[in-house]
Amino acid sequence: MQNLFAPGHRACAGCAMPTTVKLILDAAGPNTVVASPTGCLEVVSTPYPESAWMVPWVHSLFENASAVASGIEVALKRFGKTDINILVIGGDGSTLDIGMGCISGMFDRGHNVKYICYDNEAYMNTGVQRSSSTPYGTSTSTTPSGKASFGNPRPKKDMPAIAVAHKVPYVATASVAYPVDLRNKVKKAIATPGPAYLQVNAPCITGWNFEAGNTVELSRLSVETCLWPLYEYINGELASVKKIRSKKPVEEYLKVQGRYRHLFKSPDGAELIRKIQAIADANVKKFGLVD
Amino acid sequence: MPVQLVEGNNAVIIGAMYAGCDCFFGYPITPASEILHAASRYFPLVGRKFVQAESEEAAINMVYGAASAGHRVLAASSGPGMSLKQEGITYLAGAELPCVIVDINRAGPGLGNIGPEQSDYNQVVKGGGHGCYQNIVLAPNSVQEMCDLTRKAFDLAFKYRNPAVILADGVLGHMVEPLTYPEDAIEHYIDTSWAVAGNKQTMGNLITSIFLNFDELERHNLKLQKKYATVRKNEVAYEGYRLEDARIVLVSYGISSRISKSAVDAARKEGIPAGMFRPISLYPFPEQEIRSLADRGCRFISVEMSNGMLADDVRMASGCKDVALVFRLGGNLIQMSDILKKIREVS
Numbered sequence: 001m002q003n004l005f006a007p008g009h010r011a012c013a014g015c016a017m018p019t020t021v022k023l024i025l026d027a028a029g030p031n032t033v034v035a036s037p038t039g040c041l042e043v044v045s046t047p048y049p050e051s052a053w054m055v056p057w058v059h060s061l062f063e064n065a066s067a068v069a070s071g072i073e074v075a076l077k078r079f080g081k082t083d084i085n086i087l088v089i090g091g092d093g094s095t096l097d098i099g100m101g102c103i104s105g106m107f108d109r110g111h112n113v114k115y116i117c118y119d120n121e122a123y124m125n126t127g128v129q130r131s132s133s134t135p136y137g138t139s140t141s142t143t144p145s146g147k148a149s150f151g152n153p154r155p156k157k158d159m160p161a162i163a164v165a166h167k168v169p170y171v172a173t174a175s176v177a178y179p180v181d182l183r184n185k186v187k188k189a190i191a192t193p194g195p196a197y198l199q200v201n202a203p204c205i206t207g208w209n210f211e212a213g214n215t216v217e218l219s220r221l222s223v224e225t226c227l228w229p230l231y232e233y234i235n236g237e238l239a240s241v242k243k244i245r246s247k248k249p250v251e252e253y254l255k256v257q258g259r260y261r262h263l264f265k266s267p268d269g270a271e272l273i274r275k276i277q278a279i280a281d282a283n284v285k286k287f288g289l290v291d
Numbered sequence: 292m293p294v295q296l297v298e299g300n301n302a303v304i305i306g307a308m309y310a311g312c313d314c315f316f317g318y319p320i321t322p323a324s325e326i327l328h329a330a331s332r333y334f335p336l337v338g339r340k341f342v343q344a345e346s347e348e349a350a351i352n353m354v355y356g357a358a359s360a361g362h363r364v365l366a367a368s369s370g371p372g373m374s375l376k377q378e379g380i381t382y383l384a385g386a387e388l389p390c391v392i393v394d395i396n397r398a399g400p401g402l403g404n405i406g407p408e409q410s411d412y413n414q415v416v417k418g419g420g421h422g423c424y425q426n427i428v429l430a431p432n433s434v435q436e437m438c439d440l441t442r443k444a445f446d447l448a449f450k451y452r453n454p455a456v457i458l459a460d461g462v463l464g465h466m467v468e469p470l471t472y473p474e475d476a477i478e479h480y481i482d483t484s485w486a487v488a489g490n491k492q493t494m495g496n497l498i499t500s501i502f503l504n505f506d507e508l509e510r511h512n513l514k515l516q517k518k519y520a521t522v523r524k525n526e527v528a529y530e531g532y533r534l535e536d537a538r539i540v541l542v543s544y545g546i547s548s549r550i551s552k553s554a555v556d557a558a559r560k561e562g563i564p565a566g567m568f569r570p571i572s573l574y575p576f577p578e579q580e581i582r583s584l585a586d587r588g589c590r591f592i593s594v595e596m597s598n599g600m601l602a603d604d605v606r607m608a609s610g611c612k613d614v615a616l617v618f619r620l621g622g623n624l625i626q627m628s629d630i631l632k633k634i635r636e637v638s
Binding site: 061097127 | 318320321324325327328331332335336341346371375401402
């Protein structure tokens with residue numbers, strides 16, 4: 001494996017994101033330019049003048065990495081350099097919330113940019129505030145569980161579906177627990193001309209509050225409980241799905257995380273867990289996850 | 292009144308709640324996020340509204356919407372987020388909408404870092420968006436003032452139908468000090484006859500900043516300028532420290548003024564007649580008060596965490612060309628010893 005994301009960065013022990021980035025860059029190879037919006041990745045990888053990036057890397061503000069990447073693509077085209085992979089790697093806050101307008105523009109114009117979102121399901125860098133990628137019922141700094149609230153009252157935004165709706169030719173989900181699958185999907189995204197969107201489940205030890213060392217196990221549980229289905233859409237059609245042999249109840253995934261602790265303490269918790277189970281069951285039906 | 296150890300960012304929300312603030316619209320950004328957290332925790336418990344927006348632009352335009360409906364609205368951010376909000380702020384000023392915006396200044400430019408700076412001074416005090424407009428700007432220097440000035444900002448915003456900004460910094464936001472709670476909450480009655488409240492009485496009201504006719508827009512602008520002149524006349528606030536016989540005056544606001552105060556005491560021990568002038572209102576800027584110190588023959592040293600932005604205003608107000616400057620950037624605090632060194636140089 002090529003190591004294009006150097007060790008010594010400042011990510012928390014147990015963070016899924018550096019492993020995710022390592023796998024992405026290994027698949028993409030050294031002929032790659034990365035644009036990143038602000039977020040944990042930028043903060044931990046580039047405490048100036050140090051940098052973990054072994055490929056050219058451009059940082060911009062929170063909302064505009066897609067626009068910056070569009071500019072890079074146009075400029076490289078202008079100079080006839082069409083064999084360089086242009087990636088955006090950003091978190092869910094920058095992708096699903098503040099950067100939504102710029103991503104839509106990039107997809108719509110059809111730039112040859114591969115957008116990869118490491119999804120840790122909240123604004124972790126600024127102190128675990130809810131994003132529109134935060135799942136239903138999750139306790140965060142801005143959707144704290146308590147007397148007036150059971151946690152995040154809204155469902156997770158379906159960003160891959162939004163990418164599909166833009167006629168993005170390659171859209172997929174992945175998980176840090178399935179490295180071969182993740183690498184293959186990055187390679188496929190790069191091999192497909194035009195824009196691509198990949199959303200990777202990346203547990204955050206600080207924000208999700210789980211036992212250190214269980215990062216990969218937890219991400220696997222999100223897949224095995226069917227809360228995080230792994231699939232590919234090619235040219236708007238569901239092209240592949242990772243089948244789940246023995247589907248696990250969502251409690252197994254929820255009970256090991258501090259962000260869901262309230263579900264097992266409050267009297268309404270059982271009803272909320274039933275609702276979360278219904279989300280997983282709907283995924284099974286929609287994607288045909290279980291044979 | 293109860294006294295409690297409170298963090299500066301939390302004190303903002305306490306002040307806002309006592310000011311009858313109805314709605315908070317926020318977006319995460321360090322070092323202002325605790326204001327968002329406190330609003331999300333306390334507002335729903337007393338039936339007030341907390342909304343986390345998807346972006347800074349969305350948050351400020353939600354402020355525009357709720358302010359149009361005549362509500363008491365608060366938003367908070369820091370440098371990069373304030374930059375994103377500028378479009379909304381010029382529209383709020385143009386449409387004469389009252390609101391309070393808190394800026395917990397961090398170090399720039401660009402992403403910079405999350406340490407304290409006072410470099411948003413020009414953007415906030417001069418009006419960072421397009422057009423000839425002004426924000427009312429108040430600068431606290433303690434946790435107590437984070438609460439009290441937030442409350443006062445609501446009064447001023449509604450009195451003048453104008454955005455009011457609390458300009459603080461990363462240290463004030465995260466500092467923990469004893470806070471004496473306000474004695475009582477304000478009367479909730481406010482004149483909102485101008486608002487669009489979705490009823491028959493306000494059907495004819497219009498919230499807008501578009502005036503296609505040149506003369507009409509000029510008239511609107513002149514009306515705004517007249518309002519700003521009234522603000523300048525009535526709302527100047529400042530603190531003087533050992534100014535009575537001072538010959539050397541440190542001009543300083545926010546967290547820098549706390550360090551300046553210590554420097555004044557140290558200089559006095561050496562027999563140097565130093566004092567401090569602290570503008571509490573940055574807009575309106577206490578021009579006349581500074582001018583009268585200049586007339587007395589005082590020499591000025593601007594102590595600020597920006598590159599002379601405050602010194603420029605001191606120079607203009609005092610008419611003195613040689614305003615000295617002590618500054619640090621990048622998230623660093625000014626050292627008292629550096630101020631003292633400059634006082635000795637000037638004396």
